[in-house]
Amino acid sequence: MCGIVGLxxxxxxxxxxxxxxLTDMLVTMTDRGPDSAGIAIYSEDREGFAKLTVQMNDPAxxxxxxxxxxxxxxxxxxxxxxxxxxxxxxxxxxxDEARAALAELRPEARIMSQxxxxxxxxxxxxxxxxxxxxxxxxxxxxxxxxxTRMATESAVTTLGAHPFSTGADQCLVHNGSLSNHNSLRRKxxxxxxxxxxxxxTEVAAAYLTWKxxxxxxxxxxxxxxxxxxxxxxxxxxxxxxxxxxxxxxxxCKPAVMAETDQYVAFGSEYRALVNLPGIEDARVWEPxxxxxxxxxx
Amino acid sequence: MQTxxxxxxxxxxxxxxxxxxxxxxxxxAWEVVNPRGSHAVAVGLDAPIEVTVKGSTGYYCAGMNxxxxxxxxxxxxxxxxxxxxxxxxxxxxxxxxYAGATGHGGLLVIKGNASSRCGISMKGIDIVVQGNVGHxxxxxxxxxxxxxxxxxxxxxxxxxxEARLFVRGSVKSLGADCVEKEMRPEHxxxxxxxxxxxxxxxxxxxxRRYGSARKLYNFDIDNAY
Numbered sequence: 001m002c003g004i005v006g007l008x009x010x011x012x013x014x015x016x017x018x019x020x021x022l023t024d025m026l027v028t029m030t031d032r033g034p035d036s037a038g039i040a041i042y043s044e045d046r047e048g049f050a051k052l053t054v055q056m057n058d059p060a061x062x063x064x065x066x067x068x069x070x071x072x073x074x075x076x077x078x079x080x081x082x083x084x085x086x087x088x089x090x091x092x093x094x095x096d097e098a099r100a101a102l103a104e105l106r107p108e109a110r111i112m113s114q115x116x117x118x119x120x121x122x123x124x125x126x127x128x129x130x131x132x133x134x135x136x137x138x139x140x141x142x143x144x145x146x147x148t149r150m151a152t153e154s155a156v157t158t159l160g161a162h163p164f165s166t167g168a169d170q171c172l173v174h175n176g177s178l179s180n181h182n183s184l185r186r187k188x189x190x191x192x193x194x195x196x197x198x199x200x201t202e203v204a205a206a207y208l209t210w211k212x213x214x215x216x217x218x219x220x221x222x223x224x225x226x227x228x229x230x231x232x233x234x235x236x237x238x239x240x241x242x243x244x245x246x247x248x249x250x251x252c253k254p255a256v257m258a259e260t261d262q263y264v265a266f267g268s269e270y271r272a273l274v275n276l277p278g279i280e281d282a283r284v285w286e287p288x289x290x291x292x293x294x295x296x297x
Numbered sequence: 298m299q300t301x302x303x304x305x306x307x308x309x310x311x312x313x314x315x316x317x318x319x320x321x322x323x324x325x326a327w328e329v330v331n332p333r334g335s336h337a338v339a340v341g342l343d344a345p346i347e348v349t350v351k352g353s354t355g356y357y358c359a360g361m362n363x364x365x366x367x368x369x370x371x372x373x374x375x376x377x378x379x380x381x382x383x384x385x386x387x388x389x390x391x392x393x394x395y396a397g398a399t400g401h402g403g404l405l406v407i408k409g410n411a412s413s414r415c416g417i418s419m420k421g422i423d424i425v426v427q428g429n430v431g432h433x434x435x436x437x438x439x440x441x442x443x444x445x446x447x448x449x450x451x452x453x454x455x456x457x458x459e460a461r462l463f464v465r466g467s468v469k470s471l472g473a474d475c476v477e478k479e480m481r482p483e484h485x486x487x488x489x490x491x492x493x494x495x496x497x498x499x500x501x502x503x504x505r506r507y508g509s510a511r512k513l514y515n516f517d518i519d520n521a522y
Contacts, residue, residue: 249432251413254375254393270353270374271334284353284372286393286412289432 002162002175003029003127003148004255006236006266007276008243008295009141014262014277019139023131025265025272026146030127032175032268033148036161037130038122040171040238043141045117050092053112053119054102055085055158061106062086072101083133084158085112085121092116110159115169117142117240122161142297145238147173154199164205167212169240174201175253175268176232184228204229208237222246222292236266241297251289258282264295299324303338304331311338315365318344334374339367342384359386362403378405381422394431397424400441406495413450416443419460425495435462436472444491446499454507462507463488465499476510 005025009015019041026037056062059081066079069088077090077098090098095114102109113120121134127148131137147162154160163171178184181200184207188195193210195202207228211221218239225235226249234253237244245266247255258265258273260282267273270284287293301311311329318324327348332338336356339348342365350358353371363382372390381400388396391409398414400422407415407424413431416424421440429447436452438460448466455472461484462475471477488501 251431252394256374256393269334269355270372271355274333284390286391289413 001032001150001152003032003268003272004173004175004234004236004266005029005146005268005272006144006173006238006243006245008143008264009262010264010297011262015142016140018141018144019135020137021276022139022144022146023137024275025267026131026136026148027128028272028274029146029148029268033150034126035151035156036122036124036149036158037127037147038120038149038161038163038173039131039134039136039144039146040113040118040120040163040173041136041139041141041144042117042169042238042240043119043139045240046089048092049089050095050114050116051119052088052095052098052102052114053085053121054088054106055110055112055122056106056108057084057158059084059086061108065106068105069098069101072105073097082121082135084123085134087119111165113163113165113169113171115240118165118169118171118238120163120165120171122147122163123158124156124161142241143238143243145171145173145236145243152177154197157197159197159202160199162201163238164202166205166208166237169238170208170218171238172201172205172208173236174204175234176248178204178229178231178233180230200231204233204235218242218244219292219294226290234268242294243296244292244294245287246292247287247289249290255287256284257287257293258284298326298328300328300330302330303335304333308335308337312340315339315342315346315348318342318346320344322346332371336374339365342367353390362386372409373407377407378403378422381405391428392426396426397422400424402441404491404494406497408497410447416441416460419443423491425491425497427495427497429466432469433472435460435475438462442487442491444488444495444497444504446497454509456513457509459509461487463504464507465504468505468507471507474510474513475507478506478508480504480506 062081069077080087162173178200181203208221329350332352334355338358340360343363347366349368355374357376359367360379362384366385369388373392375393378386381403383403387406392407392411395414397405405424407426410428415430415434417436419438419441425444432450435454439458445464449468452472454475485501
């Protein structure tokens with residue numbers, strides 16, 4: 001069992017509240033997943049800049065990193081530390097160099113996300129504690145996805161928590177279990193796609209990355225996943241300006257959606273949505289099996 | 298009228314209060330406010346009382362109901378009225394998966410749509426859905442009636458025993474051993490009664506009947522792998 005929440009804002013006036021709304025939704029889903037929690041936040045787009053969200057078990061390692069990276073890259077690099085994570089911001093054109101420099105300067109650092117707007121935070125622990133450690137409640141943003149994990153098939157670790165990055169500004173969260181992830185992992189390895197953990201969802205994320213590398217859109221990649229992935233899944237995905245949902249054909253994992261003029265929201269259960277503004281008058285429905293839903297700004 | 302604030306007083310308090318009502322209780326009308334999608338609201342009741350839930354509920358609302366009338370003025374999460382024995386459960390909105398699962402008796406009315414596996418393994422319950430039902434509805438249904446005023450999804454009545462299925466709209470596909478059957482006067486009578494008791498707007502003549510072909514009842518070497 002796991003819990004998923006997602007919020008895609010249409011009304012800009014809600015953007016300052018995104019983190020607070022999402023945190024409330026996430027904490028409500030604690031009893032679906034008390035092991036670990038994670039949040040992907042899509043915040044404001046600074047023209048010409050890009051971000052890496054990086055995790056280190058010992059945050060002392062972030063000390064001096066900004067200066068060292070600035071020197072290595074010959075450009076200004078800012079590092080904002082939040083508990084075990086740090087958001088590294090720099091000129092977009094230097095992003096690939098920055099990854100290489102980081103790998104050299106801090107080989108123990110793990111990249112959670114990269115892109116123009118995305119930040120991914122995830123850790124082991126109760127959702128309320130994880131959200132507090134990263135001060136998610138004060139985050140502004142256009143959309144966000146949260147996940148509470150109750151592990152069923154791989155270890156409870158930071159890297160086993162969701163969301164998983166599927167590419168620049170993209171992420172995936174999952175409720176369910178995949179039964180063909182080992183064979184798919186081997187297939188992806190032959191295609192040169194690296195998967196770091198034994199987690200099934202990471203394989204799904206890698207699968208989507210692979211499909212998109214072949215030129216498929218995210219929507220088409222999700223359609224293809226209905227054919228190639230075996231098992232139970234509710235996927236919620238985020239892109240720079242979009243938000244998508246797909247459920248497997250059996251759809252035994254719960255899902256509720258709500259839409260108003262102000263937002264589109266996803267919850268594993270209706271409980272997660274009850275504090276959203278105007279929920280009483282929202283259109284509330286259960287997403288259909290084997291159907292890709294997608295919203296875009 | 299007894300009003301119970303679920304947010305203020307908690308789920309255990311609600312179910313204890315409702316389950317404590319006797320056959321001859323004077324507290325026959327209850328209102329539950331602030332359900333906020335809670336699980337297991339008004340379960341295991343066994344008295345002729347009326348409970349109105351002012352909003353939407355989560356998993357297993359009105360489960361194992363006996364005698365009581367439970368009215369959900371919102372939508373219901375998975376497993377509403379699961380294993381109901383008798384009484385009536387009315388959902389104003391939609392119902393999530395496996396509504397009325399394994400129900401032995403009573404009447405479940407869903408005014409909106411029901412999603413997948415509605416009436417799975419039903420054992421005598423009557424279910425009336427004003428909208429559509431999702432895939433695998435009435436899977437392994439054994440007894441009772443499922444009335445669908447809208448459309449039915451894939452694999453309706455898969456591996457069905459002796460339940461009767463009535464569908465007014467289209468059926469996307471029939472499951473294994475489920476076939477369309479002749480609508481005889483006694484079936485129109487059953488339908489007319491269910492339509493009247495559930496208060497839906499439909500005429501018995503508009504429905505088609507489906508049931509078991511009874512080909513899975515006995516061992517057949519051609520079915521073996």
